[in-house]
Amino acid sequence: MTEQAQERSFRIGAVAARLGVTTRTIRYYEELGLLGSDSQRCKGAHRVYRESDIAHLQEVLRLRDLLGLSLESIVDLAEAEEARAALRLEWEHGPSDEDRRRIVDAAEPLILRQLELVTTRQKTLNTFARDLRRRLKRIQELRSEYDAAG
């Protein structure tokens, strides 16, 4: 048999621990169709994840935690990405330059949209941090007054 370099695979518990979620969360996301369908798994058999699956799951968690998106809107985003992945398959089979451009053009707005959301979040976080530092400064000024007086 051919002894090709086998990619490492993980079970659900290891993935959950690594990403800081529970196994229930991962199963729920699978239920919603957020992860690749894993169509060849027999009922009752253990779930198996590769590095690419884990990266994808982490992407989902980022969108949820950092941007506060609902799972429904993440599904929408993922479907758009999936359509892109489908195009990417064609890519391997020598598409024309015209095709390649279309594929690249389809990817860009998705990333730009996410960048926009991230930037908005960064701004509100900066405002929050600034407010906290002001409060802290006022408190520390008060203290130094008492230290000087006492």
Place this chain on the structure above:
Amino acid sequence: MTEQAQERSFRIGAVAARLGVTTRTIRYYEELGLLGSDSQRCKGAHRVYRESDIAHLQEVLRLRDLLGLSLESIVDLAEAEEARAALRLEWEHGPSDEDRRRIVDAAEPLILRQLELVTTRQKTLNTFARDLRRRLKRIQELRSEYDAAG
């Protein structure tokens, strides 16, 4: 009757619209004890909010949205703040310098804790933004190649 400068007050709908939440959310937070008890309101009467109430509510929403805290842990934080507010009442009645210092010392760790959480969030957001910009750059490089070739 004395014609003292009345502070503006708002009804729940106006507050909700201003903060971008529903009225249900505000009522739910009141139920959990997250807002000042509003003990003098008669059953069935309209809720009334002042600027300070709105600021407090916005603080709660920040902790929820930007830091992803559960309402339960926000309750804990709010209780600590409340204890501080209780101390603050004494403040008005001429506390000793020693008392003042204790009050100031109690406030600081709360703010420092929040600042810590905000900073962590900012770092993860920066990582996310960097990753997105890398992807974007790769895509744009690909496109300029096609533009040059086509």
Place this chain on the structure above:
DNA sequence: TTGCTCCTCACGTCACGTGAGGTGGC
């Protein structure tokens, strides 16, 4: 063989959403 992790239901919970039916203030 013994643990340990995994599996599938399935009900519980948190943070609200969404009417139903009724009352109050410009």
Place this chain on the structure above:
DNA sequence: TTGCTCCTCACGTCACGTGAGGTGGC
């Protein structure tokens, strides 16, 4: 008086949490 917003239940929903009971791989 007429809308409009408010009120209080109370059941529904989203995103999981938490066992119950059973099977599979180092």
